[in-house]
Amino acid sequence: MHCIKLQLHVDGSQSEIYKQLTTIDGLRKWWTNQTTGSTELGEFIDFRFGERYHIQMKVINAEQNNLVQWQCTHADEDWIGTVVTFNLQENDGKTLLKFTHDRWPTHGDFFAHCNLSWAKYLLSLRELIEIGVGKPFIIN
């Protein structure tokens, strides 16, 4: 099993970031504007990227302002069953966001593509918090 690991500091509070991870409106502002479903524990969130990708995540863990965890229930084959974790902790007046996308069965080109893509969208989340505007995938 392979794991994407990324981390970055965000100049914002844990609660501000947690909100963008746990509301449909927030997720639309940094990942994809085609986000639907429910962010409640045990429920399912659907993320679409045009016709190309449809990712469905089940919310399997949520600790207020500290942790959000999803398990993938629909997507390209390599993603099914993988687990995405956002961990938030205070560090030196900022929030350290530690991200993992774990249980990958492969470590090839698709892994490399998704690694870059996650980094891009985590930077989008940071811009949303720090300057008020993210760079989500957008289809009008």
Added chain:
Amino acid sequence: MHCIKLQLHVDGSQSEIYKQLTTIDGLRKWWTNQTTGSTELGEFIDFRFGERYHIQMKVINAEQNNLVQWQCTHADEDWIGTVVTFNLQENDGKTLLKFTHDRWPTHGDFFAHCNLSWAKYLLSLRELIEIGVGKPFIIN
């Protein structure tokens, strides 16, 4: 041993990208403006990020418009001996840049930080090619 793997498409030719990887002036425009040394095969390039980081790479491989490879000779301990590879290939009218930073002894927080950081600077390289301006680390 662990390996950072990232890849992205760049709307530019292999030769344009190769130039930004193999000239001091090019490297200054997307990674750090504090870049000095020689990009010739067998020579050493020094990358500085203020007082905090000094990375020295030996150029160990270079195939015109296709591949650039460095081995780290000075940096934080985890980087010493690691190998950075930029592989360029034509794909669907764009250039597919496949990046690896291999032979990491650890897979912890510093790995996660560097993974995000490499992604950020590869996106900077893409912006340099596509819109003419990158986002390197800058100290005036």
